[in-house]
Amino acid sequence: MIWNETKECMSRDEMTNLQSSRLVKMVNRVYHNVEFYRKKMQQMGIEPGDITGIEDLNKLPFTTKADLRDNYPFGLFAVPKSDIARVHASSGTTGKATVVGYTKKDIAIWSECVARILTMAGVTREDSIQVCYGYGLFTGGLGVHYGTEYLGATAIPMSTGNTEKQLNIMMDFGATVLASTPSYAMHLAEALEETGRLDKIKLKAAIMGAEPWTDNMRTHLETKLNIHAFDIYGLSEVMGPGVAGDCIYHKGLHIQEDHFLPEVIDPHTLKPVEFGEVGELVFTTLTKEALPLFRYRTKDLTSISYEKCECGRTQARISRFKGRSDDMLIIRGVNVFPSQVESALLNIDGVKPQYLMVVDRVGNLDSLEVLVEVEERYFSDEIRELDKLTKKIAKVLQSALGIAVKVKLVEPKTIERSEGKAKRVIDKRKLY
Ligand code: DLL
Numbered sequence: 103m104i105w106n107e108t109k110e111c112m113s114r115d116e117m118t119n120l121q122s123s124r125l126v127k128m129v130n131r132v133y134h135n136v137e138f139y140r141k142k143m144q145q146m147g148i149e150p151g152d153i154t155g156i157e158d159l160n161k162l163p164f165t166t167k168a169d170l171r172d173n174y175p176f177g178l179f180a181v182p183k184s185d186i187a188r189v190h191a192s193s194g195t196t197g198k199a200t201v202v203g204y205t206k207k208d209i210a211i212w213s214e215c216v217a218r219i220l221t222m223a224g225v226t227r228e229d230s231i232q233v234c235y236g237y238g239l240f241t242g243g244l245g246v247h248y249g250t251e252y253l254g255a256t257a258i259p260m261s262t263g264n265t266e267k268q269l270n271i272m273m274d275f276g277a278t279v280l281a282s283t284p285s286y287a288m289h290l291a292e293a294l295e296e297t298g299r300l301d302k303i304k305l306k307a308a309i310m311g312a313e314p315w316t317d318n319m320r321t322h323l324e325t326k327l328n329i330h331a332f333d334i335y336g337l338s339e340v341m342g343p344g345v346a347g348d349c350i351y352h353k354g355l356h357i358q359e360d361h362f363l364p365e366v367i368d369p370h371t372l373k374p375v376e377f378g379e380v381g382e383l384v385f386t387t388l389t390k391e392a393l394p395l396f397r398y399r400t401k402d403l404t405s406i407s408y409e410k411c412e413c414g415r416t417q418a419r420i421s422r423f424k425g426r427s428d429d430m431l432i433i434r435g436v437n438v439f440p441s442q443v444e445s446a447l448l449n450i451d452g453v454k455p456q457y458l459m460v461v462d463r464v465g466n467l468d469s470l471e472v473l474v475e476v477e478e479r480y481f482s483d484e485i486r487e488l489d490k491l492t493k494k495i496a497k498v499l500q501s502a503l504g505i506a507v508k509v510k511l512v513e514p515k516t517i518e519r520s521e522g523k524a525k526r527v528i529d530k531r532k533l534y
Pocket of ligand 1: 235243336
Protein backbone atom coordinates (compact mmCIF):
# COMPACT_ATOMS: atom_id res chain seq x y z
CA MET A 103 0.00 0.00 0.00
CA ILE A 104 1.09 3.58 -0.47
CA TRP A 105 -0.10 5.29 2.70
CA ASN A 106 -0.95 8.91 3.39
CA GLU A 107 -0.09 10.59 6.69
CA THR A 108 -3.14 9.13 8.43
CA LYS A 109 -2.14 5.62 7.38
CA GLU A 110 -4.88 5.27 4.84
CA CYS A 111 -4.35 4.28 1.25
CA MET A 112 -3.53 7.45 -0.73
CA SER A 113 -6.44 8.95 -2.60
CA ARG A 114 -5.99 9.89 -6.27
CA ASP A 115 -5.74 13.58 -5.32
CA GLU A 116 -3.11 12.90 -2.69
CA MET A 117 -1.11 10.81 -5.17
CA THR A 118 -1.39 13.48 -7.87
CA ASN A 119 -0.17 16.17 -5.45
CA LEU A 120 2.76 14.07 -4.38
CA GLN A 121 3.67 13.25 -7.97
CA SER A 122 3.37 16.90 -8.99
CA SER A 123 5.64 18.20 -6.27
CA ARG A 124 8.20 15.46 -6.95
CA LEU A 125 8.07 16.13 -10.69
CA VAL A 126 8.70 19.85 -10.27
CA LYS A 127 11.75 19.20 -8.08
CA MET A 128 13.02 16.54 -10.42
CA VAL A 129 12.77 18.70 -13.52
CA ASN A 130 14.73 21.48 -11.82
CA ARG A 131 17.45 19.12 -10.72
CA VAL A 132 17.73 17.47 -14.11
CA TYR A 133 17.81 20.78 -15.98
CA HIS A 134 20.79 21.92 -13.96
CA ASN A 135 22.65 18.61 -13.86
CA VAL A 136 22.09 16.80 -17.16
CA GLU A 137 23.31 18.59 -20.25
CA PHE A 138 21.41 16.24 -22.59
CA TYR A 139 18.03 17.20 -21.08
CA ARG A 140 18.92 20.88 -20.67
CA LYS A 141 19.73 21.11 -24.38
CA LYS A 142 16.57 19.22 -25.33
CA MET A 143 14.42 21.51 -23.19
CA GLN A 144 16.14 24.60 -24.60
CA GLN A 145 15.53 23.34 -28.15
CA MET A 146 11.86 22.89 -27.28
CA GLY A 147 11.73 26.32 -25.66
CA ILE A 148 10.84 24.95 -22.20
CA GLU A 149 12.16 26.16 -18.89
CA PRO A 150 11.91 24.28 -15.61
CA GLY A 151 9.37 26.87 -14.41
CA ASP A 152 6.96 25.76 -17.16
CA ILE A 153 6.47 22.46 -15.36
CA THR A 154 4.16 23.16 -12.45
CA GLY A 155 2.57 19.72 -12.02
CA ILE A 156 1.84 16.44 -13.73
CA GLU A 157 -0.59 18.16 -16.07
CA ASP A 158 2.50 19.67 -17.74
CA LEU A 159 4.16 16.31 -18.28
CA ASN A 160 3.46 16.34 -22.01
CA LYS A 161 5.68 19.41 -22.39
CA LEU A 162 8.72 17.29 -21.55
CA PRO A 163 10.70 15.39 -24.21
CA PHE A 164 10.56 11.62 -24.56
CA THR A 165 13.62 9.48 -23.87
CA THR A 166 14.47 6.28 -25.73
CA LYS A 167 16.96 3.47 -25.36
CA ALA A 168 18.92 5.07 -28.21
CA ASP A 169 19.41 8.19 -26.05
CA LEU A 170 21.01 6.06 -23.33
CA ARG A 171 23.20 4.32 -25.89
CA ASP A 172 24.25 7.63 -27.48
CA ASN A 173 25.34 8.83 -24.05
CA TYR A 174 27.16 5.60 -23.17
CA PRO A 175 28.24 4.91 -20.52
CA PHE A 176 27.51 7.63 -17.95
CA GLY A 177 26.40 10.65 -20.01
CA LEU A 178 22.87 10.88 -18.55
CA PHE A 179 23.91 10.60 -14.89
CA ALA A 180 22.70 13.53 -12.80
CA VAL A 181 25.13 13.18 -9.91
CA PRO A 182 28.94 13.22 -9.67
CA LYS A 183 30.63 9.86 -10.19
CA SER A 184 31.60 9.79 -6.50
CA ASP A 185 27.88 9.53 -5.56
CA ILE A 186 27.30 6.47 -7.71
CA ALA A 187 27.06 3.44 -5.45
CA ARG A 188 26.38 0.84 -8.13
CA VAL A 189 25.97 0.39 -11.86
CA HIS A 190 24.03 -2.21 -13.82
CA ALA A 191 23.66 -2.67 -17.56
CA SER A 192 21.24 -4.35 -19.86
CA SER A 193 22.87 -6.71 -22.27
CA GLY A 194 21.16 -5.53 -25.43
CA THR A 195 21.33 -7.90 -28.35
CA THR A 196 22.39 -5.17 -30.75
CA GLY A 197 24.71 -2.25 -30.27
CA LYS A 198 26.08 -1.02 -26.98
CA ALA A 199 24.68 -1.99 -23.61
CA THR A 200 22.62 0.59 -21.76
CA VAL A 201 24.27 1.50 -18.50
CA VAL A 202 22.29 2.56 -15.44
CA GLY A 203 23.50 3.96 -12.13
CA TYR A 204 22.21 4.26 -8.56
CA THR A 205 23.06 6.37 -5.54
CA LYS A 206 22.74 4.83 -2.07
CA LYS A 207 19.33 6.45 -1.78
CA ASP A 208 18.25 5.01 -5.15
CA ILE A 209 19.20 1.55 -3.91
CA ALA A 210 17.23 2.07 -0.69
CA ILE A 211 14.11 3.11 -2.66
CA TRP A 212 14.57 0.24 -5.10
CA SER A 213 14.85 -2.22 -2.20
CA GLU A 214 11.67 -0.81 -0.67
CA CYS A 215 9.83 -1.11 -3.99
CA VAL A 216 10.78 -4.78 -4.29
CA ALA A 217 9.86 -5.36 -0.63
CA ARG A 218 6.41 -3.88 -1.27
CA ILE A 219 5.90 -6.32 -4.13
CA LEU A 220 7.02 -9.25 -2.02
CA THR A 221 4.59 -8.12 0.70
CA MET A 222 1.80 -7.92 -1.86
CA ALA A 223 2.51 -11.58 -2.62
CA GLY A 224 2.18 -12.48 1.06
CA VAL A 225 5.91 -12.90 1.68
CA THR A 226 7.03 -12.21 5.26
CA ARG A 227 10.18 -12.21 7.38
CA GLU A 228 9.61 -15.91 8.00
CA ASP A 229 10.19 -16.75 4.33
CA SER A 230 13.32 -17.85 2.49
CA ILE A 231 13.52 -16.62 -1.08
CA GLN A 232 15.57 -18.57 -3.60
CA VAL A 233 16.72 -15.89 -6.00
CA CYS A 234 17.33 -17.49 -9.40
CA TYR A 235 17.61 -14.29 -11.41
CA GLY A 236 21.11 -13.59 -12.67
CA TYR A 237 23.42 -11.69 -10.30
CA GLY A 238 25.74 -9.30 -12.06
CA LEU A 239 25.10 -6.51 -14.51
CA PHE A 240 21.49 -7.74 -14.94
CA THR A 241 19.27 -6.02 -12.36
CA GLY A 242 17.19 -9.13 -11.51
CA GLY A 243 19.41 -10.93 -8.98
CA LEU A 244 20.70 -8.04 -6.87
CA GLY A 245 17.40 -6.14 -7.19
CA VAL A 246 15.32 -8.95 -5.70
CA HIS A 247 18.09 -9.80 -3.24
CA TYR A 248 18.14 -6.31 -1.71
CA GLY A 249 14.34 -6.24 -1.58
CA THR A 250 14.38 -9.55 0.27
CA GLU A 251 16.83 -8.23 2.85
CA TYR A 252 14.89 -4.96 3.16
CA LEU A 253 11.78 -6.95 4.02
CA GLY A 254 13.72 -8.99 6.55
CA ALA A 255 13.20 -12.31 4.78
CA THR A 256 16.10 -14.67 4.06
CA ALA A 257 17.79 -14.46 0.66
CA ILE A 258 19.24 -17.60 -0.92
CA PRO A 259 21.39 -16.01 -3.63
CA MET A 260 21.56 -18.76 -6.25
CA SER A 261 21.68 -16.74 -9.47
CA THR A 262 20.90 -18.69 -12.66
CA GLY A 263 21.86 -22.15 -13.82
CA ASN A 264 22.95 -25.45 -12.32
CA THR A 265 19.45 -26.84 -12.03
CA GLU A 266 20.34 -29.91 -9.96
CA LYS A 267 22.11 -27.74 -7.37
CA GLN A 268 19.16 -25.33 -7.36
CA LEU A 269 16.80 -28.20 -6.54
CA ASN A 270 19.00 -29.66 -3.83
CA ILE A 271 19.37 -26.29 -2.13
CA MET A 272 15.65 -25.62 -2.52
CA MET A 273 14.86 -28.82 -0.64
CA ASP A 274 17.69 -28.74 1.90
CA PHE A 275 17.24 -25.04 2.84
CA GLY A 276 13.45 -25.23 2.71
CA ALA A 277 12.98 -22.29 0.34
CA THR A 278 9.40 -21.04 0.56
CA VAL A 279 9.52 -18.53 -2.29
CA LEU A 280 11.02 -18.86 -5.75
CA ALA A 281 12.11 -15.77 -7.66
CA SER A 282 12.87 -16.57 -11.30
CA THR A 283 11.72 -16.06 -14.85
CA PRO A 284 8.55 -18.07 -15.56
CA SER A 285 10.43 -20.08 -18.18
CA TYR A 286 13.10 -21.10 -15.68
CA ALA A 287 10.43 -21.94 -13.10
CA MET A 288 8.91 -24.22 -15.74
CA HIS A 289 12.29 -25.86 -16.25
CA LEU A 290 12.73 -26.38 -12.48
CA ALA A 291 9.20 -27.82 -12.25
CA GLU A 292 9.92 -30.29 -15.05
CA ALA A 293 13.15 -31.39 -13.40
CA LEU A 294 11.35 -31.90 -10.06
CA GLU A 295 8.61 -33.88 -11.74
CA GLU A 296 10.99 -36.12 -13.65
CA THR A 297 12.93 -37.00 -10.54
CA GLY A 298 9.79 -37.52 -8.46
CA ARG A 299 10.62 -34.72 -6.03
CA LEU A 300 7.67 -32.40 -6.51
CA ASP A 301 6.36 -33.24 -3.04
CA LYS A 302 9.73 -32.63 -1.38
CA ILE A 303 9.75 -28.85 -1.82
CA LYS A 304 8.27 -26.30 0.57
CA LEU A 305 7.57 -23.53 -1.92
CA LYS A 306 4.38 -21.56 -1.31
CA ALA A 307 4.86 -18.72 -3.78
CA ALA A 308 6.86 -17.58 -6.77
CA ILE A 309 7.67 -14.05 -7.91
CA MET A 310 8.16 -14.19 -11.63
CA GLY A 311 8.93 -11.69 -14.33
CA ALA A 312 11.62 -10.30 -16.65
CA GLU A 313 9.76 -11.73 -19.66
CA PRO A 314 6.16 -11.78 -20.92
CA TRP A 315 4.04 -14.67 -19.65
CA THR A 316 0.36 -15.42 -19.72
CA ASP A 317 -2.36 -16.08 -17.17
CA ASN A 318 -2.56 -19.62 -18.51
CA MET A 319 1.11 -20.10 -17.74
CA ARG A 320 0.51 -18.75 -14.23
CA THR A 321 -2.25 -21.29 -13.60
CA HIS A 322 -0.10 -24.04 -15.09
CA LEU A 323 2.85 -23.26 -12.80
CA GLU A 324 0.59 -22.83 -9.78
CA THR A 325 -0.89 -26.26 -10.29
CA LYS A 326 2.38 -27.97 -11.08
CA LEU A 327 4.31 -26.53 -8.13
CA ASN A 328 1.33 -26.13 -5.78
CA ILE A 329 2.12 -22.46 -5.20
CA HIS A 330 0.70 -18.98 -5.70
CA ALA A 331 2.49 -17.26 -8.58
CA PHE A 332 2.89 -13.48 -8.82
CA ASP A 333 4.03 -11.16 -11.56
CA ILE A 334 6.86 -8.68 -11.03
CA TYR A 335 7.72 -6.11 -13.67
CA GLY A 336 10.53 -3.69 -14.15
CA LEU A 337 13.24 -2.56 -16.51
CA SER A 338 16.82 -1.58 -15.90
CA GLU A 339 16.53 1.89 -17.39
CA VAL A 340 13.75 2.85 -14.98
CA MET A 341 15.13 0.91 -11.98
CA GLY A 342 15.04 -2.89 -12.32
CA PRO A 343 12.52 -5.37 -10.90
CA GLY A 344 9.93 -3.76 -8.64
CA VAL A 345 8.38 -1.04 -10.80
CA ALA A 346 5.05 -2.90 -10.62
CA GLY A 347 3.65 -6.21 -9.40
CA ASP A 348 0.35 -7.98 -8.93
CA CYS A 349 -1.63 -8.83 -5.80
CA ILE A 350 -3.66 -11.93 -4.91
CA TYR A 351 -6.49 -10.82 -7.19
CA HIS A 352 -4.25 -10.83 -10.29
CA LYS A 353 -6.23 -8.01 -11.86
CA GLY A 354 -3.26 -6.12 -13.25
CA LEU A 355 0.06 -4.95 -11.85
CA HIS A 356 0.11 -2.18 -9.25
CA ILE A 357 2.58 0.55 -10.22
CA GLN A 358 4.81 2.17 -7.59
CA GLU A 359 3.31 5.45 -8.65
CA ASP A 360 4.96 7.54 -5.98
CA HIS A 361 8.29 6.85 -7.72
CA PHE A 362 7.33 6.22 -11.36
CA LEU A 363 4.80 8.33 -13.19
CA PRO A 364 3.12 6.26 -15.91
CA GLU A 365 1.61 7.21 -19.26
CA VAL A 366 0.21 4.93 -21.96
CA ILE A 367 0.65 6.39 -25.44
CA ASP A 368 -0.07 5.53 -29.03
CA PRO A 369 3.44 4.71 -30.33
CA HIS A 370 2.69 6.36 -33.68
CA THR A 371 1.01 9.61 -32.66
CA LEU A 372 2.75 9.76 -29.25
CA LYS A 373 -0.56 10.97 -27.76
CA PRO A 374 -2.18 9.28 -24.75
CA VAL A 375 -4.57 6.43 -25.61
CA GLU A 376 -8.05 6.32 -24.05
CA PHE A 377 -8.13 4.74 -20.56
CA GLY A 378 -8.29 0.99 -20.93
CA GLU A 379 -6.84 0.95 -24.44
CA VAL A 380 -3.56 -0.80 -25.17
CA GLY A 381 -0.57 1.39 -25.95
CA GLU A 382 3.11 1.85 -25.13
CA LEU A 383 3.99 2.30 -21.49
CA VAL A 384 6.07 5.38 -20.70
CA PHE A 385 7.64 6.24 -17.34
CA THR A 386 8.97 9.43 -15.80
CA THR A 387 11.04 8.75 -12.71
CA LEU A 388 10.07 10.96 -9.76
CA THR A 389 12.72 10.25 -7.14
CA LYS A 390 15.73 8.76 -8.85
CA GLU A 391 18.93 10.65 -8.16
CA ALA A 392 21.58 9.02 -10.35
CA LEU A 393 19.64 8.41 -13.55
CA PRO A 394 16.40 10.38 -13.63
CA LEU A 395 14.49 9.91 -16.87
CA PHE A 396 11.81 11.98 -18.56
CA ARG A 397 9.10 10.02 -20.34
CA TYR A 398 11.09 6.88 -21.02
CA ARG A 399 9.50 4.81 -23.81
CA THR A 400 9.53 1.22 -22.58
CA LYS A 401 8.14 -0.35 -25.78
CA ASP A 402 6.04 -2.57 -23.49
CA LEU A 403 2.41 -2.79 -24.53
CA THR A 404 -0.29 -2.58 -21.88
CA SER A 405 -3.38 -0.69 -20.76
CA ILE A 406 -3.88 1.30 -17.55
CA SER A 407 -6.68 1.52 -15.01
CA TYR A 408 -7.09 3.93 -12.08
CA GLU A 409 -9.90 2.02 -10.41
CA LYS A 410 -9.36 0.90 -6.84
CA CYS A 411 -8.39 -2.78 -6.68
CA GLU A 412 -10.34 -5.38 -4.72
CA CYS A 413 -7.29 -5.64 -2.44
CA GLY A 414 -7.85 -2.02 -1.39
CA ARG A 415 -4.83 -0.54 -3.12
CA THR A 416 -5.47 2.68 -5.01
CA GLN A 417 -2.39 2.73 -7.24
CA ALA A 418 -2.81 2.69 -11.01
CA ARG A 419 -2.73 -0.81 -12.45
CA ILE A 420 -1.38 -1.99 -15.78
CA SER A 421 -2.69 -5.09 -17.49
CA ARG A 422 -0.48 -8.16 -17.87
CA PHE A 423 1.88 -7.45 -20.74
CA LYS A 424 0.93 -8.62 -24.17
CA GLY A 425 4.57 -8.27 -25.19
CA ARG A 426 6.89 -5.57 -26.38
CA SER A 427 6.22 -3.64 -29.54
CA ASP A 428 9.50 -5.07 -30.84
CA ASP A 429 8.39 -8.67 -29.98
CA MET A 430 5.40 -8.23 -32.22
CA LEU A 431 5.77 -10.21 -35.42
CA ILE A 432 4.02 -9.11 -38.55
CA ILE A 433 3.31 -12.23 -40.53
CA ARG A 434 1.48 -11.78 -43.78
CA GLY A 435 0.20 -8.47 -42.46
CA VAL A 436 -1.17 -9.95 -39.23
CA ASN A 437 0.20 -8.90 -35.83
CA VAL A 438 1.28 -11.91 -33.83
CA PHE A 439 2.64 -12.07 -30.26
CA PRO A 440 4.35 -15.12 -28.77
CA SER A 441 2.07 -14.74 -25.73
CA GLN A 442 -0.94 -15.59 -27.95
CA VAL A 443 0.70 -18.88 -28.88
CA GLU A 444 1.50 -19.67 -25.24
CA SER A 445 -2.02 -18.93 -24.14
CA ALA A 446 -3.60 -21.09 -26.86
CA LEU A 447 -1.25 -24.05 -26.35
CA LEU A 448 -1.87 -24.21 -22.64
CA ASN A 449 -5.53 -24.95 -23.26
CA ILE A 450 -4.73 -28.18 -25.11
CA ASP A 451 -4.35 -31.50 -23.29
CA GLY A 452 -1.06 -33.35 -23.69
CA VAL A 453 0.84 -30.22 -24.74
CA LYS A 454 3.78 -28.88 -22.74
CA PRO A 455 4.21 -25.10 -22.52
CA GLN A 456 7.48 -25.31 -24.43
CA TYR A 457 7.34 -23.95 -27.93
CA LEU A 458 9.44 -22.21 -30.55
CA MET A 459 8.12 -20.06 -33.36
CA VAL A 460 10.08 -20.11 -36.60
CA VAL A 461 9.19 -17.40 -39.07
CA ASP A 462 10.51 -17.69 -42.59
CA ARG A 463 9.93 -16.27 -46.05
CA VAL A 464 9.47 -18.51 -49.03
CA GLY A 465 9.37 -16.45 -52.21
CA ASN A 466 7.35 -13.45 -51.16
CA LEU A 467 5.23 -15.27 -48.64
CA ASP A 468 5.89 -15.35 -44.89
CA SER A 469 5.40 -18.64 -43.12
CA LEU A 470 5.06 -19.51 -39.45
CA GLU A 471 6.04 -22.89 -38.10
CA VAL A 472 5.49 -23.64 -34.42
CA LEU A 473 7.48 -26.42 -32.79
CA VAL A 474 5.57 -27.75 -29.81
CA GLU A 475 6.68 -30.27 -27.22
CA VAL A 476 4.11 -32.94 -26.44
CA GLU A 477 4.05 -35.81 -23.99
CA GLU A 478 6.30 -38.78 -24.73
CA ARG A 479 3.34 -41.12 -25.19
CA TYR A 480 2.39 -39.52 -28.51
CA PHE A 481 5.63 -40.80 -29.98
CA SER A 482 5.14 -44.36 -28.79
CA ASP A 483 1.42 -44.52 -29.70
CA GLU A 484 0.11 -45.06 -33.14
CA ILE A 485 1.17 -42.40 -35.61
CA ARG A 486 -2.54 -41.56 -36.03
CA GLU A 487 -2.66 -39.96 -32.56
CA LEU A 488 0.29 -37.71 -33.39
CA ASP A 489 -1.38 -36.67 -36.63
CA LYS A 490 -4.63 -35.93 -34.89
CA LEU A 491 -2.93 -33.77 -32.27
CA THR A 492 -0.89 -31.91 -34.91
CA LYS A 493 -4.08 -31.01 -36.78
CA LYS A 494 -5.85 -30.01 -33.59
CA ILE A 495 -3.02 -27.66 -32.52
CA ALA A 496 -2.79 -26.15 -36.02
CA LYS A 497 -6.52 -25.42 -35.90
CA VAL A 498 -6.38 -23.87 -32.41
CA LEU A 499 -3.40 -21.70 -33.38
CA GLN A 500 -4.99 -20.62 -36.64
CA SER A 501 -8.08 -19.45 -34.84
CA ALA A 502 -6.04 -17.69 -32.10
CA LEU A 503 -3.66 -15.93 -34.49
CA GLY A 504 -5.73 -15.48 -37.62
CA ILE A 505 -3.14 -17.03 -39.92
CA ALA A 506 -2.35 -20.57 -41.06
CA VAL A 507 0.34 -22.19 -38.95
CA LYS A 508 2.48 -25.22 -39.68
CA VAL A 509 2.81 -27.29 -36.53
CA LYS A 510 5.62 -29.72 -35.79
CA LEU A 511 5.32 -31.83 -32.67
CA VAL A 512 8.58 -32.66 -30.96
CA GLU A 513 9.55 -34.88 -28.05
CA PRO A 514 9.99 -33.50 -24.54
CA LYS A 515 13.31 -31.67 -24.02
CA THR A 516 13.85 -30.95 -27.71
CA ILE A 517 13.50 -27.19 -27.34
CA GLU A 518 16.40 -25.49 -25.65
CA ARG A 519 15.66 -24.41 -22.07
CA SER A 520 16.65 -20.96 -20.89
CA GLU A 521 18.07 -20.02 -17.53
CA GLY A 522 17.22 -16.36 -17.99
CA LYS A 523 14.81 -14.79 -20.45
CA ALA A 524 13.26 -17.36 -22.79
CA LYS A 525 13.84 -17.23 -26.54
CA ARG A 526 10.55 -18.06 -28.23
CA VAL A 527 11.10 -16.82 -31.78
CA ILE A 528 13.56 -17.41 -34.58
CA ASP A 529 12.84 -14.92 -37.33
CA LYS A 530 14.78 -16.14 -40.32
CA ARG A 531 13.47 -13.24 -42.41
CA LYS A 532 15.85 -10.92 -40.56
CA LEU A 533 18.78 -13.12 -41.49
CA TYR A 534 18.47 -12.71 -45.25
O1 DLL B 1 14.05 -7.73 -16.82
C1 DLL B 1 14.10 -6.43 -14.78
C2 DLL B 1 13.41 -7.55 -14.07
C3 DLL B 1 14.17 -8.50 -13.44
C4 DLL B 1 12.02 -7.58 -13.99
C5 DLL B 1 13.53 -9.51 -12.72
C6 DLL B 1 11.38 -8.56 -13.29
C7 DLL B 1 12.12 -9.54 -12.66
P1 DLL B 1 15.56 -5.65 -18.35
O2 DLL B 1 16.53 -6.74 -18.59
O3 DLL B 1 15.99 -4.25 -18.57
O4 DLL B 1 15.06 -5.68 -16.87
O5 DLL B 1 14.30 -5.97 -19.25
C8 DLL B 1 13.16 -5.19 -19.17
O6 DLL B 1 11.74 -7.07 -19.72
O7 DLL B 1 10.87 -3.76 -20.71
C9 DLL B 1 9.81 -5.96 -20.47
O8 DLL B 1 9.83 -6.01 -21.88
C10 DLL B 1 10.35 -7.26 -19.92
N1 DLL B 1 9.70 -7.59 -18.64
C11 DLL B 1 10.18 -7.41 -17.40
N2 DLL B 1 9.29 -7.87 -16.48
C12 DLL B 1 8.21 -8.32 -17.17
C13 DLL B 1 6.96 -8.88 -16.81
C14 DLL B 1 14.40 -6.72 -16.25
N3 DLL B 1 6.62 -9.12 -15.55
C15 DLL B 1 12.11 -5.73 -20.08
N4 DLL B 1 6.09 -9.18 -17.82
C16 DLL B 1 10.81 -4.94 -19.97
C17 DLL B 1 6.41 -8.95 -19.10
C18 DLL B 1 8.48 -8.12 -18.54
N5 DLL B 1 7.57 -8.44 -19.50
